[in-house]
Amino acid sequence: MIKYLDLQKINASFEPELSDALLRVCHSGWYLYGEATARFEQEFAAYCDTVHCVSTGNGLDALTLIFLAYRELGVMDAGDEIIVPANTYIATVLSILRAGLKPVLCEPAFETCNMDITYAESLITPRTRAILPVHLYGRLADMQGIYDLATRYGLKIIEDAAQAHGAIWNKGLPGKGSPALRAGSLSDAAAFSFYPAKNLGALGDGGAITTHDAELATTARSIANYGSTEKYVHLYQGINSRLDELQATVLSIKLSRxxxxxxxxxxxxxxxxxxxxxxxxxxxxxxxxxxxxxxxxxxxxxxxxxxxxxxxxxxxxxxxxxxxxxxxxxxxxxxxxxxxxxxxxxxxxxxxxxxxxxxxxxxxxxxxxxxxxxxxxxxx
The missing domain is CATH 3.90.1150.10 (Aspartate Aminotransferase, domain 1)
Structure with missing residues (x-):
């Protein structure tokens, strides 16, 4: 049988480096918010060409935290609308609902299976606050069309990049500097999943937010840590969503390849x-x-x-x-x-x-x- 995806074989291809690194973490006595997580966040932000990377417990939390942070910052309010592709994994839609916002389902173009920009424009109302393109199957959405639409209507762009680790947009975007832009840097904020089957996969669940927005990153990180930036002091009604040191170590090793x-x-x-x-x-x-x-x-x-x-x-x-x-x-x-x-x-x-x-x-x-x-x- 040719397996659809042989995770055991993939992980074995990183040996012995993978096991040696995991053993060092096990013996370190430090398993959350340590050096491995900080190092991976720096490496992944640099890889995506963004200023900030906030690691999370999974991809669903990464998307949810972006919306929760925008709500705390006053950019979005309960019931505001987010345009999202209808043909996506349910987690994309659930992230919007978890944040108290309203998903508005947009048909794709069959030729690409990504968001149909003309259809998306027909869905915009006075309550629309953001467009959430999904780079489905690993193919980048039409980011120029989405950028133009968001600019005309004053909308945020949030990428669901859970399937697109490393994809490169070579056509440039206004105000983005280099013409070669990776998934994760094509928007106001992006969410990644590191589920084991992803192109960049951990040994369990994991996720991350990438953004250039320091205020958004700080707020999302705080919400992910029970709403706290200082121990036992809670600014927000937060959640618990953290990448552990073991997963961060695995991701750093795999990122190099x-x-x-x-x-x-x-x-x-x-x-x-x-x-x-x-x-x-x-x-x-x-x-x-x-x-x-x-x-x-x-x-x-x-x-x-x-x-x-x-x-x-x-x-x-x-x-x-x-x-x-x-x-x-x-x-x-x-x-x-x-x-x-x-x-x-x-x-x-x-x-x-x-x-x-x-x-x-x-x-x-x-x-x-x-x-x-x-x-x-x-x-x-």
């Missing part, structure tokens, strides 16, 4: 693009150019087929593991049925009905990639 691993993901994606018989099989992709660039780090390589379930069963029989991202869209989940159950979002629903994710681990060999392609092309 992230660009190399992302490059390998692009090589595999290029091979899929060039060699799968897309037309005969009636498959579609979000890759529409011959040259794949750094704006996509391929956290997921999706293919779309009306016969998705049949194709998945066939590949399983061939010894190839695949996944679906995601089988049920947020507005069809029981948890959100009351708010969105009557909403019709046909493009989102088509994506969730047809999407199938192929293996794209950076440790996938050329022989395994060729075998996957040959098996897909043999599908009748």
């Amino acid at each position: 992230l660009d190399k691993d992302n490059a390998r993901r692009r090589e595999i994606a290029q091979s899929y693009k060039e060699n799968i018989d897309w037309q005969r099989l009636g498959l579609q992709s979000t890759v529409h150019t011959d040259h794949i660039n750094e704006a996509n780090v391929f956290h997921i390589f999706p293919v779309f087929s009306p016969r998705r379930n049949e194709l998945q069963r066939y590949l399983t029989q061939c010894g190839i593991s695949t996944q679906i991202h995601y089988p049920i869209p947020p507005h069809r989940q029981e948890a959100l049925k009351k708010e969105y159950g009557m909403q019709q979002l046909p493009i989102t629903e088509r994506i969730h009905n047809e999407e199938l994710s192929l293996p794209i681990s950076p440790l996938l060999t050329n022989e395994e990639t060729e075998h996957i392609i040959n098996r897909i092309n043999a599908f009748i």
Whole structure:
């Protein structure tokens, strides 16, 4: 069986450095808010080309803390609206609700599966405060279009970069300096997840906020620590969301190889693009150019087929593991049925009905990639 993602194999590829470093932390006697966490925050802020990085317990908390901080700073108020893609993992929507704000679901463009800017503009009201693009599957959203829209209407931009560690926007943005900007520096604030399966994954949960805004960073960090910046003194009704020293150590080690691993993901994606018989099989992709660039780090390589379930069963029989991202869209989940159950979002629903994710681990060999392609092309 070719696994969809072999986490054991990935972590083994960082040995013995990984185990040695974890053992040092275990013996140090310091497990929260120590040197390892401070070092990773500095490294990740520098990597994303932002001034601040605030580590958190997970990606959901990272997004939630951005909104909670903006509420404390008076930028947003209860019931204010945030435009968010409808075709995302439910955590993106939950972060807005947890902060007492209102998610407004926006259809994507099927060709990219990212936010449709024209549709987003039609959703703006006097209560709209921010646009929350999701760099779905590792592909950067149309940040120029989002920037233009946010500028016209005076909105904040908050990135959900949970699937886009290391993706690079090479077209520049006004006021952002360098034309080459990484995910995490394309907005007012960004949230990352370090769930083990991410391109940059810990050994458990973890997350981070990146931003140039010192006041936002300080406020979010305080809220994440029970609302405290001084021990036993609490400015806000905070939560407990902290990255521990063990996870920070793992992330520092893995960060050093992230660009190399992302490059390998692009090589595999290029091979899929060039060699799968897309037309005969009636498959579609979000890759529409011959040259794949750094704006996509391929956290997921999706293919779309009306016969998705049949194709998945066939590949399983061939010894190839695949996944679906995601089988049920947020507005069809029981948890959100009351708010969105009557909403019709046909493009989102088509994506969730047809999407199938192929293996794209950076440790996938050329022989395994060729075998996957040959098996897909043999599908009748």
